[in-house]
Amino acid sequence: MLRLYGSYTFGFGLKAGLAWDTSKLSGNGVTEGVTLSKRTVWSIPFQYTFMIKHQITGHYTWARNDQASFADGLHTRANLWAIGYSYDLSKRTSLAITYARINNGANAGYNLYNSAGTGLGAAGVAAGEDPRMFGTTIRHAF
DSSP, X not given: OEEEEEEEEOTXXXXXXXXXXXXXXXXXXXXXXXXXXXXXXXXXXXXXXXXXXXXXXXXEEEEOOOSSSGGGGTTOOEEEEEEEEEEESSXXXXXXXXXXXEEEOTTOOOOOTTSGGGTTTSSOOOTTOOOEEEEEEEEEOO
């Protein structure tokens, strides 16, 4: 796995970034030395803070076709859109809402990373399904 990322903060409350990740899964036992999966992912995150207590965050992420899958990873690409808004009630407490959606290719089965803990990921995502999530959060730091 190789991952590179960085961000830049502009003077008017905007922070934008760029991330790149490439990873490879190799087999073991009978499939020793065989590349089972090889993919590249790009992400563009942003954060905008205004009027001190308000913040809008989001990102667009896309995974290219798997280069080691059957038929050269045909239709294994996917993209993810996420947007959120938070309001600081105090220095330690905030409220937030978030919406995220994955658009899977016909043979892709990406799922939201937090769905397994909520029971949503128990059945998994079938190839081509497009999971989405709407969430609310109350955070308090002790």
